[in-house]
Amino acid sequence: MDKATEAKKIKFEWSSGNAVIAAKGISKAKEITIDVEESSDWEKVETFVQKWMRDHKKDITVRLTVNYTKVRHSTHDHSSSDEEHGTKRGRKVLT
Numbered sequence: 001m002d003k004a005t006e007a008k009k010i011k012f013e014w015s016s017g018n019a020v021i022a023a024k025g026i027s028k029a030k031e032i033t034i035d036v037e038e039s040s041d042w043e044k045v046e047t048f049v050q051k052w053m054r055d056h057k058k059d060i061t062v063r064l065t066v067n068y069t070k071v072r073h074s075t076h077d078h079s080s081s082d083e084e085h086g087t088k089r090g091r092k093v094l095t
Helices: 002-007 039-054
Strands: 010-024 032-035 058-072 086-094
Touching: 010 039, 032 039, 039 058
Parallel strands: none
Antiparallel strands: 010 032, 010 058, 058 086
């Protein structure tokens, strides 16, 4: 993947993330949703998982959705417009 992005002069930057914590016996309405922008936000996710483990919840799952933004490398100086450097489109990657 690195070779392909390097050849096309494109790289991807983390745009945003979202984690949904679910467990067996928990309704969709009570699932916990946390925006993950920094490492401290991921620590919140871990804290909720640990609490549910102590509460003996079964089949705990975390669905992490990551949005990346495509950014084009440029050989121009930094004074060129943002449109030459990248695009505004984001992509979702489910893990």
